[in-house]
Amino acid sequence: MNSILPSQIKNKIKREEVHARQRQEKNRRKLELRLQRRKEEAEDPSKKEERLAKNVPKTLENTREFDETIVDAEDTEVFEDEASDEFSSYFKGISPKMLITTSKRPSKFTYEFASELIDIFPNSQFVKRGSKFSIKQIIGFCTNRDYTDVLVVNEDKKVPYAITLIHLPDGPTAYFKLTSIKLNHEIQGHGRSSCHKPELILNNFNTRLGHTIGRWLQALFPHVPEFQGRQVATFHNQRDFIFFRRHRYVFKSKDKAELQEIGPRFTLKLKWLQRGAFDKDGEYEWMFKPDLETSRRRFFL
Amino acid sequence: MKIFTGDETGLVKSITFSENSDYASSPIVKTWGKIDRSKSIQLMCYTTALEKKKLIVARKNGQIDILDTNDGKISQEFFEAQVTGEHKSSARFVGLFANDRQVTCTDKGIVRYQSILEDNLSTIETTLTLAPDLCRLRVHPKEHHIFACGGKERELSLWDVNSYKEGICFIKTQKKEQKAGLVWMSKNVSHDFLDLRVPVWITDLQFLSEQETTKLVVGTKYHQIRIYDTKAKRRPVSDYNIGNNPVVSLIIGRNSNEIFFTDTIGNVFSVDVRTGKILGQFKGFAGSVTNLAVANGPSLLTSVSMDRFLRIHEIGASRKLVNKVYLKQRLTCVIVDESEDKIIGESKQDAEKYDSEEENIWENMKEIKPKKRKIKH
Numbered sequence: 221m222n223s224i225l226p227s228q229i230k231n232k233i234k235r236e237e238v239h240a241r242q243r244q245e246k247n248r249r250k251l252e253l254r255l256q257r258r259k260e261e262a263e264d265p266s267k268k269e270e271r272l273a274k275n276v277p278k279t280l281e282n283t284r285e286f287d288e289t290i291v292d293a294e295d296t297e298v299f300e301d302e303a304s305d306e307f308s309s310y311f312k313g314i315s316p317k318m319l320i321t322t323s324k325r326p327s328k329f330t331y332e333f334a335s336e337l338i339d340i341f342p343n344s345q346f347v348k349r350g351s352k353f354s355i356k357q358i359i360g361f362c363t364n365r366d367y368t369d370v371l372v373v374n375e376d377k378k379v380p381y382a383i384t385l386i387h388l389p390d391g392p393t394a395y396f397k398l399t400s401i402k403l404n405h406e407i408q409g410h411g412r413s414s415c416h417k418p419e420l421i422l423n424n425f426n427t428r429l430g431h432t433i434g435r436w437l438q439a440l441f442p443h444v445p446e447f448q449g450r451q452v453a454t455f456h457n458q459r460d461f462i463f464f465r466r467h468r469y470v471f472k473s474k475d476k477a478e479l480q481e482i483g484p485r486f487t488l489k490l491k492w493l494q495r496g497a498f499d500k501d502g503e504y505e506w507m508f509k510p511d512l513e514t515s516r517r518r519f520f521l
Numbered sequence: 522m523k524i525f526t527g528d529e530t531g532l533v534k535s536i537t538f539s540e541n542s543d544y545a546s547s548p549i550v551k552t553w554g555k556i557d558r559s560k561s562i563q564l565m566c567y568t569t570a571l572e573k574k575k576l577i578v579a580r581k582n583g584q585i586d587i588l589d590t591n592d593g594k595i596s597q598e599f600f601e602a603q604v605t606g607e608h609k610s611s612a613r614f615v616g617l618f619a620n621d622r623q624v625t626c627t628d629k630g631i632v633r634y635q636s637i638l639e640d641n642l643s644t645i646e647t648t649l650t651l652a653p654d655l656c657r658l659r660v661h662p663k664e665h666h667i668f669a670c671g672g673k674e675r676e677l678s679l680w681d682v683n684s685y686k687e688g689i690c691f692i693k694t695q696k697k698e699q700k701a702g703l704v705w706m707s708k709n710v711s712h713d714f715l716d717l718r719v720p721v722w723i724t725d726l727q728f729l730s731e732q733e734t735t736k737l738v739v740g741t742k743y744h745q746i747r748i749y750d751t752k753a754k755r756r757p758v759s760d761y762n763i764g765n766n767p768v769v770s771l772i773i774g775r776n777s778n779e780i781f782f783t784d785t786i787g788n789v790f791s792v793d794v795r796t797g798k799i800l801g802q803f804k805g806f807a808g809s810v811t812n813l814a815v816a817n818g819p820s821l822l823t824s825v826s827m828d829r830f831l832r833i834h835e836i837g838a839s840r841k842l843v844n845k846v847y848l849k850q851r852l853t854c855v856i857v858d859e860s861e862d863k864i865i866g867e868s869k870q871d872a873e874k875y876d877s878e879e880e881n882i883w884e885n886m887k888e889i890k891p892k893k894r895k896i897k898h
Binding site: 288289295297428495501502506508511 | 530552556557558742766767769785786787804805807808809811827828829847849850851
């Protein structure tokens with residue numbers, strides 16, 4: 221039966237019939253195989269492990285182009301460098317203090333998003349952006365008031381589309397593209413956040429640039445391990461996109477935890493990183509340019 | 522070829538390429554010094570006046586070290602008392618040059634000529650006080666007594682140390698006795714189309730040729746490239762507005778008609794000085810390029826950038842990236858040592874070989890005579 225190619229049958233009704241029969245048979249065989257495998261693996265769990273270990277799909281991440289800037293775990297030079305960088309004061313115990321503001325004349329949605337940002341970052345404050353002051357002036361005011369970071373939600377066409385993050389007093393400044401925003405109430409089955417300080421998960425910030433960004437995101441949350449409230453904030457980097465998610469976990473049994481999502485969700489993508497504190501003429505440490513994107517398998521974070 | 526780089530954390534790295542001029546191969550990298558941000562390297566140069574080639578490194582905390590080029594041992598140490606890295610308003614080095622005398626300049630406008638020969642150490646020979654807010658000082662590569670400087674609201678000025686007399690020389694003052702030593706000073710370009718004054722902010726400058734002391738090229742914060750000829754006039758001979766970002770570093774290319782300059786977002790342009798047109802752009806940079814150096818006769822452009830890479834490009838028409846080396850720190854200075862190279866000689870031999878081959882071809886060629894037509898009778 222298999223030797224007949226349905227495409228060579230000229231009668232349409234017959235062709236369809238043969239084709240359908242062949243498909244059914246194939247599915248049935250597949251199902252049988254799967255059931256058999258399940259039975260075997262239930263008897264002998266090592267077989268399943270073996271199969272899973274063998275069956276690794278090829279993805280863009282695991283076929284990533286070689287990058288020499290990926291930080292080695294034993295690279296003392298990089299760690300010594302990091303020990304004295306701009307964020308080192310946070311790791312020595314100075315807690316972060318953040319100012320959140322928007323671009324001038326923001327829309328309602330941006331305010332809503334900003335209000336959820338205050339909820340994420342402990343010890344942060346929202347200040348309504350007047351029309352008087354430039355970012356450069358705001359940086360001056362914040363430095364005088366011992367803020368460690370300024371976050372500006374930039375808006376275009378009444379939609380927040382970028383985040384400018386400025387570390388004080390001497391920089392750096394980063395500019396992230398902001399996409400896929402979902403506020404808390406838009407998420408199905410969402411929970412309400414509590415005032416506890418969240419735990420933090422940072423995933424896949426591997427290169428030297430990624431380390432800088434990762435350290436910075438870490439430095440936005442107070443460094444006191446307070447395992448109360450069971451809230452976790454996650455910055456997950458995948459293919460240079462940084463996904464933010466927030467959850468509450470609960471251990472239902474010994475080997476199963478349940479998650480409840482607390483919003484918002486959003487995605488960041490680094491566009492540039494500058495050395496100073498928001499200086500138009502300052503030197504850029506890293507800037508995305510189209511000619512850097514030589515391959516789909518090249519990532520920078 | 523040996524390349525030395527200086528970085529933000531005060532490390533000096535020496536990058537050695539194998540002798541058979543294979544620049545695409547991975548080099549040997551040696552690191553000298555310890556990580557200390559207060560010793561961040563601001564300028565580097567090197568001198569041949571001592572018995573061996575020595576590297577001179579100017580640091581953020583005012584320290585000037587003379588290093589051995591082979592093992593990086595500090596042989597001498599100076600200290601510029603003005604520069605202390607603690608305050609934000611502290612001075613930084615804007616000019617460094619050395620032959621037998623070392624020239625240092627800070628942005629407060631203090632230029633120091635100091636002997637580095639070991640028999641008469643630490644005797645400050647000459648100290649010049651120029652205007653503050655300088656951004657760059659360059660000493661002429663052949664005529665060491667002549668230097669040029671410029672900065673924020675400081676016009677380009679050319680000085681001669683030999684005719685300098687004691688006293689404060691503010692560039693702006695026009696009193697005659699205070700201008701001793703000043704050879705020439707530029708004049709700001711004429712007002713713009715709104716009849717407003719054009720601001721001055723020189724970020725880097727170079728002497729255009731080694732033979733003359735009169736021609737200079739200047740890069741500004743307002744992305745202008747200006748050519749000055751001190752013989753011709755006080756205003757720039759030509760003034761080009763290129764790109765959108767401030768000029769960071771500037772260097773003379775293969776000849777005095779070509780310059781390379783970098784801006785803050787990591788563009789490296791090759792510009793024809795005569796026309797002001799961009800001949801091409803070097804690609805592959807992710808961060809701002811802080812310093813450039815030409816190498817290998819010159820057919821290679823080495824550059825260091827804030828994205829922690831040393832890159833080597835071909836200068837020719839392709840402007841291809843030959844090699845890049847990850848050096849783990851934000852780099853500030855690069856210096857190329859070509860003393861162990863014999864490539865220039867080789868290429869000359871090659872050229873001769875090529876010439877003789879060409880002659881052989883001409884000699885072996887048969888002479889073709891026009892055939893005589895047979896005339897039928």
